[in-house]
Amino acid sequence: MTALAPQPHRAPEVRRAAPFGPNVFASVMGTGIVATAGASMPGLRTAAGFVWALDAALLVFLVVAALRRWTWATVREQLADPVMAQFWGAPPMALMTVGTGAVLLGSDWIGMPAALAVDWTLWTLGTLLGLATSVLVPLRMFGSGERAFGGWLMPVVPPMVSAASGAVLAGHLPEGSFRQAVVLGCYALFGISLFATMVIVPQIWQRLVQHGLGVASTVPTLWIVLGPLGQSxxxxxxxxxVHVLPGQTAFGVLYGTVTWGFALLWMVIAATVTVRTARRGLPFALTWWSFVFPLGTLVTGSSALAARVPSAMFSGVAVVLYGALVAAWVVVAVRTLGTSLPARAAPARLRPADR
Structure with a gap:
């Protein structure tokens, strides 16, 4: 793995023009996945419910802050930045993560009818915004000459989150044409994100082979690859x-098991690279939240497989990874709270030589 050897660390240039970027919503994603993944863990439902409540409050706080700070000029500036633009995938995923948690956990507090209303609202907003990011941000990158990095997956993962969250909602719909339409729509969203991921991941792999890791502050974004894998x-x-088509169960298990194997391989690679880089110095940035949500999707994916296939392998891995997820969340949350959030909201800007 000599091609993956970290490059000598150079202090990254930090953007100051847009101090409150969309990447702050990664904290909502990370906190939310701890809650939703915990919903399937024995004996953790109550604790997971409190984490969801914390996450919902965090989402409200950040949305209010964004509405007060952002203008159309600010949004255009962020979309024009080749690094910051990628993180516009975070707000829609934050919305849908809180929405799904409302049904899985918040229903114990506010009742299922209210939880479903919250989830439908956040899922609709998140899906529309996610479809916009999955089109506009890749269009921005065409012809730019930028080298792919893990953050390129951020704007195309939201449709996959929509597919998973939509499945939870569809399970509460009565049988009929509308339920079938929702499920078919979720499969279409699944395809949007899956094939976009299949295009981007080889580019990330090629960059690692040809150019190495680049600056240390971008190493955490390697974990983002786990996001579309685990979420799919x-x-x-x-x-x-949600049975509306023949062969759905078989597809879920076969596709899930094959993808699960590659996801574990990538997790080992990303973990090895992260440890090597940390020994040389891994500066804190909001990209550290990349350690949390993607790992959480592998936990939920393992739990979903365990629910379909009674296997100690899937359930055991889910428990072990959930322990790692909670540990990662605690570390990143403490570091975030100990940092001036607005001052560090923008990710390290890559110098032209590192792109």
Missing amino acids: ITAANLLSG
Whole structure:
């Protein structure tokens, strides 16, 4: 793995023009996945419910802050930046993560009718915004000459989150044409994100082979690759539980198991690279939240497979990874709270030589 050897660390240039960027919503994603993944862990439902409540409050706080700070000029500036633009995938995923948690956990507090209303609202907003990011941000990159990095997946993962979250909502719909339309729509969203991921991941792999890791502050974004992988496993198996098409269960298990194997391989690679880089110095940035949400999707994917296939392998891995997820969340949350959030909201800007 000599091609993956970290490059000598150079202090990254930090953007100051847009101090409150969309990447702050990664904290909502990370906190939310701790809650939703915990919903399937034995004996953790109450604790997971409190984490969801904290996450919902965090989402409200950040949305209010964004509405007060952002203008159309600010948004255009962020979209024009080749690094910051990628993180516009975070707000829609934050919305849908809180929405799904409302049904899985918040229903114990506010009742299922209110939880479903919250989830439908956040899922609709998140899906529309996610479809916009999956089109506009890749268009921005065409012809730019930028080298791919893990953050390129951020704007195309939201449709996969929509597919998984939509499956939860579809399970509460009565049988009929509308339920079938929702499930088919979720499969279409699944395809949007899956094939976009299949285009981007080889580019990331090629960059690692040809150019190495680049600056240390971008190493955490390697974990983002786990996001579409784990979320697609979750979506495929959640959709298989809403029976409107023949062969859904078989597809969920077969696709999920194959993808699960590659996801574990990538996790080992990303973990090895992260440890090597940390030994040389891994400066804190909001990109550290990349350690949390993607790992959480692998937990939910493993739990979804365990629900379809009674296997100690899937359930055991889910428990072990959930322990790692909670540990990562605690570390990143403490570092975030100990940092001036607005001052560090923008990711390290890559110098032209590192792109």
